[in-house]
Amino acid sequence: MATFKDFRNKVKPNWCPGCGDFSVLAAMQRAFANLGNEPEDVAIVSGIGCSGRISGYTNAYGFHGIHGRALPIAQGLKLANRDLTVVAAGGDGDGFAIGMSHTIHAIRRNVDITYIVMDNQVYGLTKGQTSPRSEMGFKTKSTPKGSIEATIAPLEMALTAGAGFVAQAFSSDLKQMTHLIEEGLKHKGFSLINVYSPCVTYNKINTYDWFKESLISLDDVEGYDPTNRMMAMQKLMESQGLVTGLIYQNKERQSYEDLIAGFEETPLVKQDMKISQANFDELVAEFA
Amino acid sequence: MIKQLSWKVGGQQGEGIDSTGEIFSTALNRLGYHLYGYRHFSSRIKGGHSNTKIRISTQPVGAVSDDLDVLVAFDQETIDLNAHELHDKGVILADEKFNPKVPDDISARLFSVPFIKIAQEVGLAQMKNMVAVGASSSLLGLPLEAFQSVIEEKFSRKGQQVVEKNMQAIKEGADFILKETGEPLAELTLEPSDGKKRLYMIGNDAIALGAVAAGVRLMAAYPITPSSEIMEYLIKTLPKFGGTVVQTEDEMAAISMVIGANYGGIRSLTASAGPGLSLMTEAIGLAGMTETPAVIVDTQRGGPSTGLPTKQEQSDLNAMIYSTHGEIPKIVIAPSTVEECFYDTIQAFNLADKYQCPVIIVSDLALSLGKQSVEPLDYNRIQIDRGRLITEADGLKELANSELFKRYELTEDGISQRVIPGVKNGLHHVTGVEHDQVGRPSENPLNRKQMMEKRLQKLAGPIDFQDPVFIDAKHEEADLLIVGINSTRGVIQEGMERLEKDGIKVNHLHIRQVLPFPTEQVEPLVAKAKKVIVVENNATGQLTNQLRLHVGMLEKIKHVGKYDGNPFLPAEIYHECKELFAHGHV
Numbered sequence: 001m002a003t004f005k006d007f008r009n010k011v012k013p014n015w016c017p018g019c020g021d022f023s024v025l026a027a028m029q030r031a032f033a034n035l036g037n038e039p040e041d042v043a044i045v046s047g048i049g050c051s052g053r054i055s056g057y058t059n060a061y062g063f064h065g066i067h068g069r070a071l072p073i074a075q076g077l078k079l080a081n082r083d084l085t086v087v088a089a090g091g092d093g094d095g096f097a098i099g100m101s102h103t104i105h106a107i108r109r110n111v112d113i114t115y116i117v118m119d120n121q122v123y124g125l126t127k128g129q130t131s132p133r134s135e136m137g138f139k140t141k142s143t144p145k146g147s148i149e150a151t152i153a154p155l156e157m158a159l160t161a162g163a164g165f166v167a168q169a170f171s172s173d174l175k176q177m178t179h180l181i182e183e184g185l186k187h188k189g190f191s192l193i194n195v196y197s198p199c200v201t202y203n204k205i206n207t208y209d210w211f212k213e214s215l216i217s218l219d220d221v222e223g224y225d226p227t228n229r230m231m232a233m234q235k236l237m238e239s240q241g242l243v244t245g246l247i248y249q250n251k252e253r254q255s256y257e258d259l260i261a262g263f264e265e266t267p268l269v270k271q272d273m274k275i276s277q278a279n280f281d282e283l284v285a286e287f288a
Numbered sequence: 289m290i291k292q293l294s295w296k297v298g299g300q301q302g303e304g305i306d307s308t309g310e311i312f313s314t315a316l317n318r319l320g321y322h323l324y325g326y327r328h329f330s331s332r333i334k335g336g337h338s339n340t341k342i343r344i345s346t347q348p349v350g351a352v353s354d355d356l357d358v359l360v361a362f363d364q365e366t367i368d369l370n371a372h373e374l375h376d377k378g379v380i381l382a383d384e385k386f387n388p389k390v391p392d393d394i395s396a397r398l399f400s401v402p403f404i405k406i407a408q409e410v411g412l413a414q415m416k417n418m419v420a421v422g423a424s425s426s427l428l429g430l431p432l433e434a435f436q437s438v439i440e441e442k443f444s445r446k447g448q449q450v451v452e453k454n455m456q457a458i459k460e461g462a463d464f465i466l467k468e469t470g471e472p473l474a475e476l477t478l479e480p481s482d483g484k485k486r487l488y489m490i491g492n493d494a495i496a497l498g499a500v501a502a503g504v505r506l507m508a509a510y511p512i513t514p515s516s517e518i519m520e521y522l523i524k525t526l527p528k529f530g531g532t533v534v535q536t537e538d539e540m541a542a543i544s545m546v547i548g549a550n551y552g553g554i555r556s557l558t559a560s561a562g563p564g565l566s567l568m569t570e571a572i573g574l575a576g577m578t579e580t581p582a583v584i585v586d587t588q589r590g591g592p593s594t595g596l597p598t599k600q601e602q603s604d605l606n607a608m609i610y611s612t613h614g615e616i617p618k619i620v621i622a623p624s625t626v627e628e629c630f631y632d633t634i635q636a637f638n639l640a641d642k643y644q645c646p647v648i649i650v651s652d653l654a655l656s657l658g659k660q661s662v663e664p665l666d667y668n669r670i671q672i673d674r675g676r677l678i679t680e681a682d683g684l685k686e687l688a689n690s691e692l693f694k695r696y697e698l699t700e701d702g703i704s705q706r707v708i709p710g711v712k713n714g715l716h717h718v719t720g721v722e723h724d725q726v727g728r729p730s731e732n733p734l735n736r737k738q739m740m741e742k743r744l745q746k747l748a749g750p751i752d753f754q755d756p757v758f759i760d761a762k763h764e765e766a767d768l769l770i771v772g773i774n775s776t777r778g779v780i781q782e783g784m785e786r787l788e789k790d791g792i793k794v795n796h797l798h799i800r801q802v803l804p805f806p807t808e809q810v811e812p813l814v815a816k817a818k819k820v821i822v823v824e825n826n827a828t829g830q831l832t833n834q835l836r837l838h839v840g841m842l843e844k845i846k847h848v849g850k851y852d853g854n855p856f857l858p859a860e861i862y863h864e865c866k867e868l869f870a871h872g873h874v
Contacts, residue, residue, distance in 0.1 A: 006689075011728065040710060040712045040713075055717070055719075056717050061716075062727075063718045064718065064719035065547075065574060066544075071541075072540070072544035072545040073544045073548035075545055075548065076506070076545035076546060076547065077551055078548075079548075080551075080553060080554040081709065084709055101537050102537065102541055105536070105537040268530065268531065269553040275501060275529065279529075280501065283525065284664070287488055287489045287493060287662075
């Protein structure tokens with residue numbers, strides 16, 4: 001059986017030393033192994049940005065696509081082969097700016113994939129511009145006088161879009177993150193895991209220390225019930241999203257695949273493509 | 289008795305114009321006549337003038353006719369807008385209820401028929417359409433039994449009584465006209481047909497059916513005119529074969545989903561029109577760069593921007609050929625008949641798998657929505673070829689730790705083995721970043737050069753598309769070569785026949801493979817013609833410029849464009865070409 005080391009490859013990440021994405025990579029590799037996957041069972045579809053490189057740093061099938069479109073590519077892949085474990089991964093620019101509509105609609109659609117967002121509240125690869133996750137007043141190259149646009153609240157948005165699984169992790173807590181990714185992978189349907197993954201180069205506000213002071217772990221909140229959507233929404237609003245842990249899960253909601261009429265357990269890719277003469281004749285008769 | 293005639297029904301959009309045309313023409317197709325139907329409609333649900341014009345012939349037809357024999361009008365606007373098409377012995381069937389008036393300069397004969405009154409007496413005012421069908425049938429001398437099976441199929445789920453009432457409405461309509469005329473009008477009575485069984489389909493039906501036959505089990509698309517019928521057909525049909533259609537949030541999601549599904553090893557397609565194609569452009573580049581098969585249907589309509597969404601145009605060629613940034617291998621094929629829509633779609637998937645690149649099937653509104661009689665489709669011509677696809681681990685060599693499969697191995701023809709996710713010992717990386725043979729990002733200049741050449745090499749030679757051109761060349765040396773693409777095939781053929789009667793030697797070339805351009809097949813025909821006219825539904829001569837680019841001979845290649853939203857008529861082809869001969873220029 002594969003261990004997390006089997007999901008490592010020899011490629012040296014081009015992330016800055018101290019980048020939060022290293023932890024995400026490690027947590028993901030551990031989660032794959034902990035759930036008994038083999039490298040060939042897993043496909044990671046990633047977007048563009050520093051975080052998008054994660055698919056190339058994992059010993060598994062990897063597809064590094066175009067900016068903002070990791071989710072539709074991942075959904076197409078999962079529908080083609082529902083036996084695969086499919087993870088989409090990218091940054092906050094990828095998922096909440098250029099790809100925002102795909103994020104909302106992937107949540108609505110509920111194809112059984114896991115989406116990991118490495119949220120550093122800034123554009124790193126293009127060398128420091130504002131992101132939809134940047135706080136008001138955040139100064140960057142593109143907002144020299146400070147951002148004058150409101151910050152997006154992706155987890156509240158996910159809840160309103162009907163998400164069945166919403167969690168948030170922090171790069172300093174590898175154990176919790178690994179657990180949340182495992183839970184996300186096990187969840188039948190779309191799972192969203194937002195990870196506070198600090199950018200040590202371009203974000204001097206939302207630093208490791210800042211997060212350590214600001215974040216509350218829901219594991220420590222007495223009486224918190226992740227099956228209660230109202231409570232989840234309230235917690236996110238009162239904490240301004242600064243929580244970690246499983247925020248909301250609805251195990252009752254059926255996945256897209258389960259709701260497609262006649263969609264078989266056997267993956268499409270393993271089914272016979274050819275139609276019979278009898279079926280063909282029947283189809284053609286409609287036009288006679 | 290006549291060999292062919294044209295019949296048109298018009299009224300307000302939403303009052304059953306389409307279904308009137310549908311019932312009338314389906315019955316005629318079953319009688320064995322050759323049909324060509326074209327709908328004139330607007331981008332709205334209800335209201336506004338709409339009409340369907342159907343050409344009925346004892347011979348194959350592939351175009352709308354210049355004139356009109358019978359006009360069925362449910363309102364005065366239909367007469368005002370269409371009566372000028374009627375020839376001198378033409379007939380108007382109009383509802384007496386709106387007190388129809390024929391313009392002074394029109395000599396066509398008017399029959400005021402109490403469509404609604406008869407329908408109400410039979411049972412329901414909506415059956416006025418059936419009264420009109422009956423009235424038309426007796427003018428043309430058609431047997432009413434021809435409608436029995438069509439009416440049964442359409443209404444039997446509503447009960448036998450509804451079927452009988454509709455048949456009665458048809459009969460009463462027929463009787464009314466017979467009483468007026470005494471006997472069928474000789475100038476409108478059709479010669480008997482050959483009685484052969486044919487299909488009656490729009491191009492979009494044939495594309496969708498072709499996709500099912502090719503093994504497609506997933507479509508991802510966003511609704512848009514005039515492509516939506518492809519999606520609708522597959523929504524209805526794919527579940528029978530375990531597949532499905534995803535209606536995506538936009539066209540970028542649609543093409544991305546298709547790329548993901550093809551990467552996963554299945555055949556998947558998307559279909560759209562110009563605006564959607566524009567949105568898909570970046571992802572088409574990704575398919576080219578990652579060597580992922582993807583089939584995209586573009587049903588062209590009037591552009592630019594929202595343009596004329598329900599009208600005919602052929603102005604997306606430049607976008608299909610050039611729009612992706614950077615340089616990728618890409619195939620663009622152009623069916624020119626409904627039958628070709630079916631077979632080309634199957635071929636498109638084989639080409640995409642073989643060359644591991646995006647393939648665009650380009651159609652146009654007239655081909656996608658024009659309804660034609662089609663010779664029976666041949667099951668034995670359905671061949672599925674997946675190219676160098678690997679779906680099983682058998683025979684793959686064991687990969688050492690961190691070693692990857694050479695998905696982009698350099699080969700003589702540029703095509704590598706493609707292994708799908710889930711296969712042991714096939715691990716590799718895929719990226720839109722320039723990459724090495726295992727798919728890892730690389731900026732090495734030598735690797736870059738090799739990879740660019742590898743990808744472009746795949747389409748450098750002649751590709752495996754069966755009919756890159758359609759040629760009808762009776763003359764070794766022609767006075768004129770007419771060149772077209774997509775739906776203009778039939779209309780060019782008719783124009784050509786008339787020119788030949790005037791003693792002009794005309795050859796016809798239809799471009800079926802746009803990219804890579806079939807220079808080898810095109811050049812000799814151009815060389816052996818004194819003049820070349822490229823007929824296309826656009827203003828700037830996009831196909832004309834392709835011809836000039838690839839075969840040269842600039843002085844003799846002329847462009848005839850039509851971009852008012854309507855398809856060419858045979859007379860227009862004839863007159864434009866005559867003009868060229870009279871004055872030496874178009």
